[in-house]
Amino acid sequence: MDNQTPAAELVDIWKRFPGVIANAGANLMVRPGSVHAVLGENGAGKTTLMNVLAGVYQPDEGTVSLAGQQMSFTKPAQAIKAGVVMVHQEFRLIPTFTVAENVALAGSPSIIAKRSIEDSVAELADRFGLATDPSREVWRLSMGERQRVEILKALWQDAKVLILDEPTAVLTPSEATELGRVVTAMANDGRAIIFISHKLDEVTEFCDEATVLRGGATVASSLPVEELDAARLAELMVGEATEVSVRRTRTSPVAEPVLEVRNAAVRDLHGIATVADVSLTVGKGEIVGIAGVAGNGQRPLADAIAGLESLESGTISLGGSSIEGATPKARNAAGLAYVPEDRLGVGLAPRLNVVENAMMRSYRSMTKGPFIDRSATQTMCEDLAAEYKVKVGKFDAPIGALSGGNLQRLLVGRELADDPKVLVAAQPTRGLDVQGVAAIQQIIVEQSQAGLGVLLISEDLEELLALSDRLLVMHEGEIVAEFDPDTTSRAEVGAAMAGAH
Amino acid sequence: MFGFRLQKRETPLPGGQIRAFIVGLLVALLIGALLLLMVDQNPLDIYAKMFSAAFGSSQGISTTLTRAVPLGLAGLAVAVAGSMGLWNIGAEGQIIAGAMGAAWVARLGPDLAGPALIPLMLFAAAIFGGLLAFGPAIARAQLGVNEIITTLMLNEIALRAVRYLVNGPWKDPDSFNFPQAPALPEQSVLPTLFDRASIAVLIAAAVLLVFGVYASRSAWGYELRVAGSSESAAKYAGISLKKKIFTVLVLSGTIAGLGGGLVLMGSSSSPSRLVEGVANGWGFAGIIVAALALMRPSGVAAVAVAFGAVQVGGLRIQTLGVPASVANTLQALILFGALAAAVFTNYKLTRRSAAQAVTA
Numbered sequence: 001m002d003n004q005t006p007a008a009e010l011v012d013i014w015k016r017f018p019g020v021i022a023n024a025g026a027n028l029m030v031r032p033g034s035v036h037a038v039l040g041e042n043g044a045g046k047t048t049l050m051n052v053l054a055g056v057y058q059p060d061e062g063t064v065s066l067a068g069q070q071m072s073f074t075k076p077a078q079a080i081k082a083g084v085v086m087v088h089q090e091f092r093l094i095p096t097f098t099v100a101e102n103v104a105l106a107g108s109p110s111i112i113a114k115r116s117i118e119d120s121v122a123e124l125a126d127r128f129g130l131a132t133d134p135s136r137e138v139w140r141l142s143m144g145e146r147q148r149v150e151i152l153k154a155l156w157q158d159a160k161v162l163i164l165d166e167p168t169a170v171l172t173p174s175e176a177t178e179l180g181r182v183v184t185a186m187a188n189d190g191r192a193i194i195f196i197s198h199k200l201d202e203v204t205e206f207c208d209e210a211t212v213l214r215g216g217a218t219v220a221s222s223l224p225v226e227e228l229d230a231a232r233l234a235e236l237m238v239g240e241a242t243e244v245s246v247r248r249t250r251t252s253p254v255a256e257p258v259l260e261v262r263n264a265a266v267r268d269l270h271g272i273a274t275v276a277d278v279s280l281t282v283g284k285g286e287i288v289g290i291a292g293v294a295g296n297g298q299r300p301l302a303d304a305i306a307g308l309e310s311l312e313s314g315t316i317s318l319g320g321s322s323i324e325g326a327t328p329k330a331r332n333a334a335g336l337a338y339v340p341e342d343r344l345g346v347g348l349a350p351r352l353n354v355v356e357n358a359m360m361r362s363y364r365s366m367t368k369g370p371f372i373d374r375s376a377t378q379t380m381c382e383d384l385a386a387e388y389k390v391k392v393g394k395f396d397a398p399i400g401a402l403s404g405g406n407l408q409r410l411l412v413g414r415e416l417a418d419d420p421k422v423l424v425a426a427q428p429t430r431g432l433d434v435q436g437v438a439a440i441q442q443i444i445v446e447q448s449q450a451g452l453g454v455l456l457i458s459e460d461l462e463e464l465l466a467l468s469d470r471l472l473v474m475h476e477g478e479i480v481a482e483f484d485p486d487t488t489s490r491a492e493v494g495a496a497m498a499g500a501h
Numbered sequence: 502m503f504g505f506r507l508q509k510r511e512t513p514l515p516g517g518q519i520r521a522f523i524v525g526l527l528v529a530l531l532i533g534a535l536l537l538l539m540v541d542q543n544p545l546d547i548y549a550k551m552f553s554a555a556f557g558s559s560q561g562i563s564t565t566l567t568r569a570v571p572l573g574l575a576g577l578a579v580a581v582a583g584s585m586g587l588w589n590i591g592a593e594g595q596i597i598a599g600a601m602g603a604a605w606v607a608r609l610g611p612d613l614a615g616p617a618l619i620p621l622m623l624f625a626a627a628i629f630g631g632l633l634a635f636g637p638a639i640a641r642a643q644l645g646v647n648e649i650i651t652t653l654m655l656n657e658i659a660l661r662a663v664r665y666l667v668n669g670p671w672k673d674p675d676s677f678n679f680p681q682a683p684a685l686p687e688q689s690v691l692p693t694l695f696d697r698a699s700i701a702v703l704i705a706a707a708v709l710l711v712f713g714v715y716a717s718r719s720a721w722g723y724e725l726r727v728a729g730s731s732e733s734a735a736k737y738a739g740i741s742l743k744k745k746i747f748t749v750l751v752l753s754g755t756i757a758g759l760g761g762g763l764v765l766m767g768s769s770s771s772p773s774r775l776v777e778g779v780a781n782g783w784g785f786a787g788i789i790v791a792a793l794a795l796m797r798p799s800g801v802a803a804v805a806v807a808f809g810a811v812q813v814g815g816l817r818i819q820t821l822g823v824p825a826s827v828a829n830t831l832q833a834l835i836l837f838g839a840l841a842a843a844v845f846t847n848y849k850l851t852r853r854s855a856a857q858a859v860t861a
Contacts, residue, residue, distance in 0.1 A: 347737060
């Protein structure tokens with residue numbers, strides 16, 4: 001089938017949002033009857049590109065063609081009609097409706113005979129090996145079963161191009177294998193499947209070709225998967241070595257551990273293990289880096305250390321005393337600072353003003369009777385802004401008015417204000433401009449030299465190699481490797497990130 | 502769709518609340534003027550009469566303020582919950598519960614408590630309102646059960662309860678079979694402040710003032726706003742969400758319950774007695790009051806007085822030959838205009854860009 005007209009082709013797609021270029025000349029060519037992987041780090045532009053194909057966004061420049069015919073979608077309904085259907089990560093199902101009813105909602109004759117719809121849905125499911133009971137209500141189904149309903153909806157709409165956005169993220173391993181069979185069956189039926197994933201082993205298992213995006217542009221298009229090895233793919237994804245402005249001299253071997261995690265395990269809401277048996281130690285004045293492709297358990301690990309997520313098993317101790325049962329407040333009081341991945345929404349409260357955000361950790365001690373001492377909090381906030389060079393227009397304006405770099409400086413500054421023992425920083429420089437990145441890295445290095453233990457979780461390999469004293473690699477919820485940043489190579493770390501042991 | 506769309510402002514319009522409110526009001530009055538012209542009335546004349554009915558005399562002011570009491574307390578109840586992102590739709594039922602609580606204390610014996618009778622009745626009203634919110638509060642805090650549905654459904658329960666009481670055990674034997682409880686004993690009726698206004702106005706004003714200041718200045722109010730802004734941020738800041746949700750919903754019911762007590766004991770109609778329609782829709786109007794105050798407890802009092810004035814004015818013009826339907830539409834228009842204005846403090850109307858408009 002290799003020489004056919006492409007089922008879908010995107011050429012030189014540009015898409016700009018205020019302040020961000022999400023796609024900068026991205027290309028994608030998908031053949032009918034093939035499974036095509038789209039790879040890239042978070043923020044590489046995968047989702048935007050897929051939304052362009054699915055008619056959610058209109059590209060600023062570039063063309064979209066289906067089966068050789070140029071298209072210009074202005075809304076998703078047009079793309080669906082033309083045969084492009086996207087299965088989103090968050091399912092769009094009505095829980096109290098049955099499987100058949102949900103499928104029928106995707107488009108059906110105006111008069112619905114329940115029995116005949118159920119029969120047709122069952123028939124369609126059988127054809128592609130999608131085990132499901134059309135008369136069951138969706139709320140009774142597991143995540144894997146719900147995903148099958150979404151795929152059924154797409155098939156019901158006779159999708160020629162099916163986009164699966166990180167489809168295995170919510171699945172157990174056996175469900176993922178099952179999905180692989182369904183995907184193959186759909187491809188054998190002549191449909192084109194676009195498979196967005198972070199997990200390289202799945203790509204090599206399920207997919208025929210792969211396109212890699214980085215910084216909004218295509219860096220490798222339609223590579224045959226047989227010719228790929230995981231290390232090469234990882235290198236394509238993270239890119240060439242870039243210069244990092246902040247370097248540090250490593251600390252000598254550490255005597256005094258300040259943060260110790262032993263055999264930590266976390267399960268998500270659906271019971272899927274996200275962190276499995278992780279043990280690590282951060283010493284006084286040490287920066288321990290955690291590398292990994294997004295979604296391999298870094299975030300639940302950080303949340304579990306900060307107390308936002310509960311441990312299924314394992315222990316965490318801070319400065320020698322056990323904290324795994326303590327509240328987030330108690331952990332913070334005991335000397336744990338946390339810069340979460342979601343700055344605005346977790347670390348900062350979006351609708352509150354700058355001062356109110358600056359006092360989130362300290363307001364309890366800044367009161368006069370039941371009232372907050374507003375002159376004290378104002379002074380504290382102004383001092384904080386001055387010390388960490390946060391440019392604030394109006395202190396009583398909502399925090400959202402600050403730029404990304406200023407937000408992060410305020411957040412980091414606030415977390416460090418109480419002289420903590422340990423800082424857990426998750427993606428602290430993601431999305432910041434060059435000066436912003438340098439400023440945050442500078443703060444982290446200076447503080448560690450003053451004795452702060454830092455657990456630095458990042459997807460930026462250069463940053464990790466430049467800043468860390470030791471570098472751990474997380475893959476599928478486990479720590480799979482440890483490197484000395486002075487002697488390791490990007491390729492070596494990349495291979496570990498890809499799960500090649 | 503029409504070439505326009507709402508876009509969220511990055512920062513709310515500075516001072517926009519008041520500006521937008523005035524614009525919304527003017528637009529509503531303009532549309533209302535057309536309506537009045539259609540029924541052969543002089544709009545300026547009618548508006549002037551509405552205003553003078555509400556504010557033009559001591560009697561008018563006292564009526565407006567009396568109406569503002571339940572509106573303000575129901576509005577405060579909704580706003581306190583709303584500043585945390587919770588919806589208490591049950592103020593109507595909580596007002597009924599509060600009135601039942603106060604009436605119950607009065608029934609126990611007017612001479613029982615002596616001078617403490619009135620405080621005791623108000624206390625009971627608050628407790629009863631809180632009790633009605635207790636179930637929804639614990640279900641929301643512990644199990645995440647949607648409080649909108651539970652509080653809404655409890656309105657029906659409260660209504661059935663009061664209907665049962667005034668038709669059954671509490672029915673006034675001398676009422677010629679009307680479903681109403683006996684008149685409250687004289688010593689349980691709130692003293693008059695001026696004209697038709699009782700000291701209920703002062704009590705409500707005090708509660709609104711205390712809560713307005715407390716919610717905006719205290720650590721407790723701050724925690725509410727953090728939680729209302731983002732639950733994850735509240736968890737991160739070490740704020741116990743379950744405890745907060747529980748106390749806020751119960752408190753919200755308590756405030757509305759107190760409003761019920763004040764309505765029962767301080768109404769301008771004499772004699773005061775418990776009837777089925779004691780809540781009179783105040784609890785639902787409170788949702789509008791809170792929305793107009795943008796869920797800020799400190800803004801509720803002013804909105805409640807304005808709302809009360811619109812009601813008094815609307816009633817007045819019905820006696821001047823304006824059809825009731827037009828008067829009611831006018832009231833609704835004014836509220837709608839003000840609500841729409843509230844939206845524009847946080848959103849702006851923008852034209853779709855030319856390119857988007859062409860492809861759309």
